[in-house]
Amino acid sequence: MLPTAKSEIKMHEVEAPRNIIVDCDAGIDDALALIILLANHTTKRLNVKAITCVNGNTKVSNVVKNVFRTLHVCDCTDIPVYRGAYSSLLDTSKETASECYHGSDGFGDIFTDDPDTSKLQEEHAVCALHRITSEEPGNISVICLGPLTNLAMAIKLYPEFMNNVKELFVMGGNSTAQGNITAQAEFNFYADPESVHIVLNSINKPLWLLPWESCLKTRITHEWRRDVLGKIDKPCVHMMNIIEDSRRSQVKKHFPYYTMCDAFLAGIVLIPHMAKNVVLWHADIELNGNKTRGQVVLDHLLSNKPNVNLIHSFDSEIFKELLLNAVNTFRSVTTVL
Template identity: 45%
Template sequence: MSPQNMMIVDLDAGTDDAHALLMLLAADKRQEIKLMGVTCVNGNTSMKNVCLNVLRILRSVNRLDIPVFCGAVDPLILPNPAAPIVSFPSFHGSDGFGDANLPNPPDINLVKSENAICALNRIVSENPGQLTLVCLGPLTNIALAIKTFPNFLTQVRDVYIMGGNSSGLGNMTPSAEFNFFHDPESAHIVLECAQKPLVILPWEACLNRGISFEWRNKVLGAIESPQMELMNAAEHDIWKDYSEWLPCDALLTAVALHPQAGKGKLCHMSVELSGWKTRGQSVIDSKHGKPNVNLLEEVDLEVLKKLLILAMEKY
């Protein structure tokens, strides 16, 4: 196995994070990558729920050998009490897994005692130039690692991020995507400190790549395996008001595993930190700033579907 195929995934364990993690685990099983660990961040749900959901996923495919680390429990800056109130995200349910009342919760003590920010730096520094980061939630852990360990980002091979937007269209507010809105300061730090273009999948590119529920339920969902049973239960109710399935984190992960599956453009991205109605919105500059992102515009859905099917096959 090439050492350049080492990966760490940083996530907040909603249901699309779960599909993405299962894709990475299946690729690890095929020896296409080496998954070095899972770092958890607050976002879709509380830190405890994020860790429990990750452990549920690992247990479903008998991969509790993959180390799990607990990271930031809050964004860098807590919301201003005078700012407009935005309710805690509930799309994935209060527990991140559709409030499905899943039985037999895993042992939370399986989470490693080492903090995620320290683990990120340790694993990266032990394998300089060989680690790819796949970032599926708010960027708090990554920003803290950058600010705590000056050489951290210089030793990372590639960074893939699901977050931000490309045309001011949001899913958390009218102008901001959830991951960047949840912790704009962290997004700002990561963008400004980029050593080379970060690969970013924005919200709009996800909207353009929806999958029919006929395929999700009758093809993918019909696979008989513990992990598919888990995902069917977690997603049973959350998509009922939608016309297409949008597994955003899985879309990004397909590109991380097969870079040729994504098409994008180089540009400069920053994030608005103080706008009353635009906090967390990405600002794109294709003419003036030095390119710091490869902004994905298309993802090959056939590649994604193949990877999802491989991820759900019984081990």
């Protein structure tokens, strides 16, 4: 029997997760997301069990460096970091516009030094995802800020992995075929659509999806970013000012508002009711289209069981307050970046 309507989720009844793993490709917006999550780790509102790195905005070796640089400015170097997939499942070796947007190193090509990465774990990220979630089955949420390669590999290597995960929060894809890397596809999903297909067709736990178009509904001005957030004397803000300034002219040219997609998802993780108009959908991804590879395909016929909670919008004012509270958690000290 076909369902007669899509169901809207009441986000005020949804609890924020307590234990998380962050899987990221550590570009500029990943860094802001990490700062938000690390601030709440510092105040013990949540527990960041691990950060896993994946190829995406930049090579995974750069992702590792960017994660450690962010951990250093947040004074959170106790969190274990794992290096993961160095390419997509189907590596077509294509250059992407993301390399230009975030710079070749993912952080705007500003830094000439290397951060201390001596605490990088030897265990592969995919193995760590399996091990950590199996140690506390049903108690750890995974926050996905980059391509889903690590997640897909964990699913294929460990059949029990998805049973052990509590839920997934994913920034990626689109809901109306609007893209940012191609005309029809969003970067994270376009970078490894086969992984997206594996995840969407294996999921048996809640998956909260924040797509590209929803991020464009931000109403946070660049002036607020510069004159309010940017004036706070914290090491993490200094780092964000430096790496964002390297992209400033390009950002303002394309985006009238401050658009930090991964950070928006981090806000929703912490304050679920920040998400608005959340609707159950069945989603898959186009793998073969000449012009539509990487595009999310929604089942408008409602003939399949829903597999994602699609977040159509969010409250920008809640995010601003959350972000200010997060950066003010950290000490005002001079830190070498």
